[in-house]
Amino acid sequence: MSTDSPAERPLLEVLREDFGLTGTKYGCGEGQCRACTVLIDGRPEPSCLTPVSRAAGASVTTIEGLASGGDLTQVQRAFLEADAAQCGYCTAGMIVEATALLRRNPRPSRSEIVDSMNPHLCRCCGYPNILRAVEMAARPDGDDA
Amino acid sequence: MPDGFRDDLFEPDRKELGEGPAYRFGLDRREWVAAVGAGLLVTAAGKVAFSAGSDVSEIPPSTRLHLGEDGSITILTGKVEVGQGSRTEVAQAAAEELRVAPAELRVVLADTSVTPNDGSTAGSRTTPSTVPVVRRACAAARELLLRTAAELWGLDPSQLEIQAGAVVKAGERMSYADLAKSSRLTSTRDDSVPRGVPLTKTADWAVLGRSVPKARAREIVTGAHRYPSDIVRPNMLYGCVLRPPSYGAELTSVDLAPATRLGAVAVRDGEFVGFAAKTSHEARNAMTACSKTARWQSGPHPSSEELGTLLKARAQTSGSGRRGPRRRERGDVTAALARGTALARSYEIPYVQHAPMEPRAAVAEWAEGRLTVWTGTQRPFGVRDQLAQAFRLRPEAVRVIVPDTGGGFGGKHTGEVAIEAARLAKAAGRPVSLRWSREEEFAWAYFRPAAAFGVRAALTGNRIQAWDFTAYNPGTAAIETPYDVRNVRTQYFPCDAPLREGSYRGIGATGNNFAREVFMDELAVAAGADPLEFRLENLADERMTDVLRAAADRFGWPGTESFGSGRGTGIAAGFEKGSYIAICAQVRTTGDRVEVERLVSAFECGAILNPRNLEAQVEGCVIQGLGAALTEEIRFEGGRLLNGSFSRYRVPRFRDVPPMDTVLLDRTDIDSAGAGETPIIAVAPALANAVFAATGERLRSLPLRLSRA
Numbered sequence: 001m002s003t004d005s006p007a008e009r010p011l012l013e014v015l016r017e018d019f020g021l022t023g024t025k026y027g028c029g030e031g032q033c034r035a036c037t038v039l040i041d042g043r044p045e046p047s048c049l050t051p052v053s054r055a056a057g058a059s060v061t062t063i064e065g066l067a068s069g070g071d072l073t074q075v076q077r078a079f080l081e082a083d084a085a086q087c088g089y090c091t092a093g094m095i096v097e098a099t100a101l102l103r104r105n106p107r108p109s110r111s112e113i114v115d116s117m118n119p120h121l122c123r124c125c126g127y128p129n130i131l132r133a134v135e136m137a138a139r140p141d142g143d144d145a
Numbered sequence: 146m147p148d149g150f151r152d153d154l155f156e157p158d159r160k161e162l163g164e165g166p167a168y169r170f171g172l173d174r175r176e177w178v179a180a181v182g183a184g185l186l187v188t189a190a191g192k193v194a195f196s197a198g199s200d201v202s203e204i205p206p207s208t209r210l211h212l213g214e215d216g217s218i219t220i221l222t223g224k225v226e227v228g229q230g231s232r233t234e235v236a237q238a239a240a241e242e243l244r245v246a247p248a249e250l251r252v253v254l255a256d257t258s259v260t261p262n263d264g265s266t267a268g269s270r271t272t273p274s275t276v277p278v279v280r281r282a283c284a285a286a287r288e289l290l291l292r293t294a295a296e297l298w299g300l301d302p303s304q305l306e307i308q309a310g311a312v313v314k315a316g317e318r319m320s321y322a323d324l325a326k327s328s329r330l331t332s333t334r335d336d337s338v339p340r341g342v343p344l345t346k347t348a349d350w351a352v353l354g355r356s357v358p359k360a361r362a363r364e365i366v367t368g369a370h371r372y373p374s375d376i377v378r379p380n381m382l383y384g385c386v387l388r389p390p391s392y393g394a395e396l397t398s399v400d401l402a403p404a405t406r407l408g409a410v411a412v413r414d415g416e417f418v419g420f421a422a423k424t425s426h427e428a429r430n431a432m433t434a435c436s437k438t439a440r441w442q443s444g445p446h447p448s449s450e451e452l453g454t455l456l457k458a459r460a461q462t463s464g465s466g467r468r469g470p471r472r473r474e475r476g477d478v479t480a481a482l483a484r485g486t487a488l489a490r491s492y493e494i495p496y497v498q499h500a501p502m503e504p505r506a507a508v509a510e511w512a513e514g515r516l517t518v519w520t521g522t523q524r525p526f527g528v529r530d531q532l533a534q535a536f537r538l539r540p541e542a543v544r545v546i547v548p549d550t551g552g553g554f555g556g557k558h559t560g561e562v563a564i565e566a567a568r569l570a571k572a573a574g575r576p577v578s579l580r581w582s583r584e585e586e587f588a589w590a591y592f593r594p595a596a597a598f599g600v601r602a603a604l605t606g607n608r609i610q611a612w613d614f615t616a617y618n619p620g621t622a623a624i625e626t627p628y629d630v631r632n633v634r635t636q637y638f639p640c641d642a643p644l645r646e647g648s649y650r651g652i653g654a655t656g657n658n659f660a661r662e663v664f665m666d667e668l669a670v671a672a673g674a675d676p677l678e679f680r681l682e683n684l685a686d687e688r689m690t691d692v693l694r695a696a697a698d699r700f701g702w703p704g705t706e707s708f709g710s711g712r713g714t715g716i717a718a719g720f721e722k723g724s725y726i727a728i729c730a731q732v733r734t735t736g737d738r739v740e741v742e743r744l745v746s747a748f749e750c751g752a753i754l755n756p757r758n759l760e761a762q763v764e765g766c767v768i769q770g771l772g773a774a775l776t777e778e779i780r781f782e783g784g785r786l787l788n789g790s791f792s793r794y795r796v797p798r799f800r801d802v803p804p805m806d807t808v809l810l811d812r813t814d815i816d817s818a819g820a821g822e823t824p825i826i827a828v829a830p831a832l833a834n835a836v837f838a839a840t841g842e843r844l845r846s847l848p849l850r851l852s853r854a
Contacts, residue, residue: 009424010426013424013426020377022368022374022377023367023368024368025503025551026374026504026580027503028583028790029582029584030583030791032790063367063368064367064369066367067367072363076366076367079362080362080363083358083359083362083758083761085359085362085366086228086552086762087501087502087550087551087552088228088362089503114799114800118798118799120798121798123499123500123769123796124228124502124552125797125802127798127799128761128768128805129761129764131799131802
């Protein structure tokens with residue numbers, strides 16, 4: 001995708017306003033809630049703090065880009081199965097973060113999951129079910145780490 | 146008053162923002178009727194009608210249920226979904242009575258042009274008020290379908306059954322779709338509406354009482370769901386609003402020319418100054434350019450440091466109604482206080498902010514003098530009326546649609562963002578999307594009230610003989626003691642508050658129950674009694690006794706920690722809005738640090754409708770309560786917030802979640818009450834009491850802060 005945009009515009013706003021990719025959410029504008037997390041060349045980044053110029057020429061993956069066709073990813077399926085969304089506004093950022101975590105560490109321990117997810121806020125405080133979802137995605141067969 | 150909004154049965158907290166009047170509905174139903182097609186309609190008032198699919202004049206307002214000729218079923222309610230699970234619960238309720246699967250139903254929520262006015266989504270009223278009216282409408286429809294099939298077959302209805310969306314007799318079935326097309330049904334008139342059809346008995350529930358996955362979860366995990374801030378309209382602009390530099394500051398002058406030079410739309414209308422442009426970035430640039438020219442006049446504003454004395458000094462000691470004081474007394478409190486061992490203590494709570502993940506957002510669009518606004522609010526009809534008032538329109542000319550929204554917690558009752566977006570859209574002549582920043586959401590949304598309390602009691606042995614409770618400003622929810630005391634005086638004083646206040650999860654119950662349950666602990670200590678036993682000895686309410694015992698049993702109360710060892714346990718309970726909570730907590734203190742090591746909650750709200758959602762609501766509510774107990778406090782000075790951001794206003798995160806147990810008591814013999822609020826009210830007192838056991842230091846204000854370094 002391409003757009004003509006001032007270099008300093010937040011990537012988040014370009015995704016949402018220029019490309020119509022509204023699955024990525026604004027939550028705080030200071031990288032404190034991570035609702036806006038996207039993958040830039042595979043790394044999870046807060047798109048609210050990322051100037052669009054940094055994404056030029058890079059690969060950016062948003063929540064809309066995870067499922068291929070109608071097939072949900074393992075992480076998305078786990079979030080469904082664990083009933084991990086209350087209002088669901090933080091969910092996209094959580095799923096993108098968990099996806100990145102499991103790509104670099106397919107068998108994370110519980111404390112590694114907590115450490116990776118901790119920058120993300122869920123104000124419904126649905127943390128127990130979100131953790132359950134990430135653990136299910138990491139251990140789809142239900143075996144222990 | 147429309148069916149389903151029986152708020153005469155319930156006294157709203159004084160701090161709940163008032164309801165708007167219930168108006169008749171506009172005629173934008175054309176659009177909706179075109180979408181659902183021909184079929185049977187049951188209205189909120191219990192009338193039956195038939196839609197030919199295009200002629201809206203035949204359709205009564207506030208349709209509750211539509212059965213299409215294609216067999217599609219649509220349920221309509223004015224309630225909103227903000228994460229608490231109302232959409233799923235309404236689908237379950239309808240599916241139960243219609244004998245179909247919840248996923249087969251379409252649920253339309255909160256569109257003031259098509260849904261009934263079911264009041265605000267507040268006070269935990271969806272479960273006790275809306276679920277029953279949805280069930281009654283669906284049971285009436287089921288009965289009507291059954292009778293129609295019986296007539297067509299020439300049989301008695303008792304010879305037929307309803308299974309999976311069809312009326313069946315031996316070997317034959319007539320689907321709802323077949324019946325919706327039948328001329329016998331279309332000739333039905335109001336006088337044939339079945340009345341008083343009994344609801345499915347709890348023991349026979351097939352859908353209610355079971356865990357049903359969240360509706361629309363797939364759209365959420367794929368990013369496809371459009372929250373209010375995601376709505377896009379053709380030709381839409383993005384807006385922003387110039388805020389005063391401090392509370393109470395008045396605009397004396399501003400030059401809008403810099404915005405116009407940048408190609409943005411700029412509006413000044415009284416105190417309102419806003420901008421709209423093709424991108425948020427351009428709108429902000431225009432605002433920044435103009436804000437340099439703005440001149441403001443500001444006056445003094447108090448500091449959060451002086452809140453306790455300020456609230457008492459500003460107490461409204463005269464007046465009547467919501468703005469006046471309230472006093473209730475039974476027995477002779479003064480005499481009883483003089484007879485027993487008396488104790489008196491004071492407590493305080495600060496302002497807290499809801500900070501839902503989605504800040505306020507609205508998209509406004511004008512067409513031919515009519516206004517449509519998509520916005521996240523818990524009061525769709527109230528916001529419609531606010532818009533009508535602001536723009537001098539008839540309410541029928543305003544349509545408010547509430548897409549499933551990113552959190553509320555009582556914080557989204559008002560329509561300011563809708564009004565601002567509509568003002569910008571009017572000036573621009575194009576739809577405008579306005580999304581508050583987090584900073585704006587902290588500073589300009591209303592707050593959970595700060596409050597002060599004075600409590601006195603007298604004991605004889607372990608029994609409370611007199612109870613004298615005075616609350617300044619928290620709101621009135623749960624202000625009356627649930628304990629069994631003969632001489633009780635309860636006084637409430639609203640205050641001339643320094644910040645804008647409104648609803649919150651549990652609202653007044655958070656402060657009232659904090660003061661009461663910490664004081665109960667202090668009384669237990671004074672009596673030399675175990676805090677659990679002391680409560681039980683002063684309780685006549687079995688349901689409260691049951692949750693206390695359930696929490697204590699699972700927890701292993703009181704534990705084995707010795708007093709002042711740096712590790713301690715605390716207990717607290719509460720009753721509000723028809724449900725009961727008890728929490729046991731274990732904390733460890735290191736210096737001034739409080740670590741929550743374990744929490745056990747027992748909760749009872751009558752018959753459980755959806756166990757997994759209930760557990761998630763209770764857990765989330767309790768964890769949110771950890772924030773208000775330990776870290777959350779709005780600080781301000783000189784009219785400015787000192788901590789209006791997530792980096793300075795600490796809310797619970799993953800690492801803050803302690804090991805938790807949640808015990809859900811299922812009272813299938815009691816009507817279901819709501820569950821999203823009450824669990825929060827026992828968290829802070831349980832922790833304060835545990836901190837006392839761990840350290841010997843009694844903390845009487847929130848957030849809990851140990852003095853020792």
